[in-house]
Amino acid sequence: MIEDLVRTAQERQADRAVPAERLLAALPQRAAGARRRRQFGVLGAAMAAAAVVVAVTVPVVALRGSVPEPAVVADAPSLSPGVLVTPTGAAQLGMIAIRYGPAWIPSGFSESIRQADSAGPSGQSLTRVWKKQAGAGDPWSGASIALTIRTEVVDPARTLDTSGQKVDINGAEGWFSPSRGDGKAALAWVAGYDTVLMISTSHVEVIAADLLRMARSVGPALALTSVPVLLGWLPDGWETGGVTISGPSAAAWRYEITAGRSPVASPGPEKSVADSSSVSVVVGTVTEAPAGGEKLTVRGRPARHPVRTDAAGHGLTYLVVDLGQGRVMTLTGEGITLGDLTRIAEQAALPPIGFTPKDLGWLDH
Amino acid sequence: MTFEEFVSTRLGNLVRYATVVTWDAHLAEDITQNVLVRAQARWSRIGRMDAPELYVKRMVVNEFLSWRRRRAAQSIPVTAETLDGFLPATRDLAADHDERDAMLRLIATLPPRQRAVIALRFYEDLAVEQIAEMLGCRTVTVRTHLARALATLQGALPATLVTAEELPR
Numbered sequence: 001m002i003e004d005l006v007r008t009a010q011e012r013q014a015d016r017a018v019p020a021e022r023l024l025a026a027l028p029q030r031a032a033g034a035r036r037r038r039q040f041g042v043l044g045a046a047m048a049a050a051a052v053v054v055a056v057t058v059p060v061v062a063l064r065g066s067v068p069e070p071a072v073v074a075d076a077p078s079l080s081p082g083v084l085v086t087p088t089g090a091a092q093l094g095m096i097a098i099r100y101g102p103a104w105i106p107s108g109f110s111e112s113i114r115q116a117d118s119a120g121p122s123g124q125s126l127t128r129v130w131k132k133q134a135g136a137g138d139p140w141s142g143a144s145i146a147l148t149i150r151t152e153v154v155d156p157a158r159t160l161d162t163s164g165q166k167v168d169i170n171g172a173e174g175w176f177s178p179s180r181g182d183g184k185a186a187l188a189w190v191a192g193y194d195t196v197l198m199i200s201t202s203h204v205e206v207i208a209a210d211l212l213r214m215a216r217s218v219g220p221a222l223a224l225t226s227v228p229v230l231l232g233w234l235p236d237g238w239e240t241g242g243v244t245i246s247g248p249s250a251a252a253w254r255y256e257i258t259a260g261r262s263p264v265a266s267p268g269p270e271k272s273v274a275d276s277s278s279v280s281v282v283v284g285t286v287t288e289a290p291a292g293g294e295k296l297t298v299r300g301r302p303a304r305h306p307v308r309t310d311a312a313g314h315g316l317t318y319l320v321v322d323l324g325q326g327r328v329m330t331l332t333g334e335g336i337t338l339g340d341l342t343r344i345a346e347q348a349a350l351p352p353i354g355f356t357p358k359d360l361g362w363l364d365h
Numbered sequence: 366m367t368f369e370e371f372v373s374t375r376l377g378n379l380v381r382y383a384t385v386v387t388w389d390a391h392l393a394e395d396i397t398q399n400v401l402v403r404a405q406a407r408w409s410r411i412g413r414m415d416a417p418e419l420y421v422k423r424m425v426v427n428e429f430l431s432w433r434r435r436r437a438a439q440s441i442p443v444t445a446e447t448l449d450g451f452l453p454a455t456r457d458l459a460a461d462h463d464e465r466d467a468m469l470r471l472i473a474t475l476p477p478r479q480r481a482v483i484a485l486r487f488y489e490d491l492a493v494e495q496i497a498e499m500l501g502c503r504t505v506t507v508r509t510h511l512a513r514a515l516a517t518l519q520g521a522l523p524a525t526l527v528t529a530e531e532l533p534r
Contacts, residue, residue: 002515008468009472010483010488011488013385014384016390017377017383018380018394020377020380031402180390182391
């Protein structure tokens with residue numbers, strides 16, 4: 001019967017689905033991208049509904065027992081105007097444990113981004129991204145090769161998509177999904193009892209042999225990366241989300257931290273907008289906020305509160321603080337008042353102006 | 366069911382479903398990701414539903430049809446004569462394989478809404494009434510899409526593949 005032919009064809013088509021593993025690994029980045037597009041209006045209203053924050057606990061502050069909490073201040077006004085919260089030493093910075101890294105990468109690429117998320121569905125995740133070019137602003141566009149390290153994965157072998165080509169990664173069974181002309185290839189394997197590694201490409205064609213070579217060069221890495229900015233205060237029910245460090249050089253580091261209302265803490269009425277409440281805090285050398293805005297003073301520094309009037313910018317609140325010496329802190333909030341945004345800015349723990357953590361040297365490569 | 370539980374247990378099925386609905390693995394990837402990002406933001410509501418997976422699948426098909434509306438130019442009407450060009454004139458030694466390939470190519474030429482309907486009917490095994498509810502249309506509309514899709518496929522397939530009793534009633 002023709003229905004049977006249709007069903008058979010549909011099953012074959014379903015087998016062409018991209019690996020769920022690849023989709024899952026890209027999800028935090030997609031969520032962040034959706035939020036950025038919402039904030040900056042790149043795609044305008046079409047993406048307006050997609051603003052979301054991966055509202056989960058930051059997984060990566062290693063050495064948790066030995067690292068003091070961020071400079072939590074009970075009330076914002078208690079900070080001395082004009083004085084940044086200054087860690088007294090490197091020990092007060094949060095740290096990201098790198099865990100794994102490649103000994104070889106295709107020529108022309110250098111590490112430009114480290115992003116940590118608590119992916120939730122499949123444990124914690126850290127993504128290291130190698131690019132050909134890195135700028136001072138939003139780091140995600142352009143060709144890249146990423147190594148995603150997912151830890152605390154329950155039954156990791158079961159999470160692998162096995163529809164691709166079976167390959168050997170130093171004795172481990174890996175699965176390779178080649179690019180189909182779209183610059184997206186993926187290679188995933190289990191690296192430990194609770195760890196899944198995946199190398200994926202975006203917007204670049206890398207030959208399979210090079211991806212395999214890179215994968216086979218991956219080994220344990222004991223390095224740590226500093227988190228130079230920490231949030232000292234968030235509204236009730238909010239949690240810190242993803243952490244991204246990038247930049248064209250160590251001295252020009254860009255740090256972004258996102259936070260949002262915890263899904264668990266959401267009140268959950270049918271038409272609640274609480275779930276989309278989020279904030280992005282970026283400290284870098286440039287801002288992507290709109291120009292102008294009401295002049296304010298935050299942390300004793302000049303600040304401004306630009307307002308978007310276009311449809312895509314409706315509901316977004318911006319606060320830009322000039323930290324001095326070319327450093328700018330940009331807060332973009334949704335579902336949050338300017339007062340709360342200001343309080344987050346006032347109580348964020350920042351390093352001294354001009355401070356460059358020694359372990360950001362990877363940005364200079 | 367939490368969002369994390371949903372994703373960890375249902376993502377594979379969801380992306381396969383999206384691939385059948387869209388008939389394009391990479392579009393399915395994009396649409397699934399977009400839908401999951403939106404679904405996560407609303408999960409406090411979706412997670413309390415009796416059938417959250419059905420709701421997310423509805424989001425996928427609606428996203429696909431919206432996407433198609435935004436890019437209507439990509440829907441190219443194709444005549445049966447044109448479709449003949451996709452098919453071998455006679456069966457060859459690899460006939461069975463070719464027949465399956467022919468069906469794959471033919472389904473790709475169906476209008477998006479017809480393709481979505483046959484995905485829901487034959488891949489998801491949903492009843493016509495359920496499909497109508499999912500697409501927000503009348504059951505007669507679903508039956509029309511279904512009949513037209515099958516007639517198109519049947520008319521374009523080599524006669525050796527379709528017997529007389531299979532003609533749509």
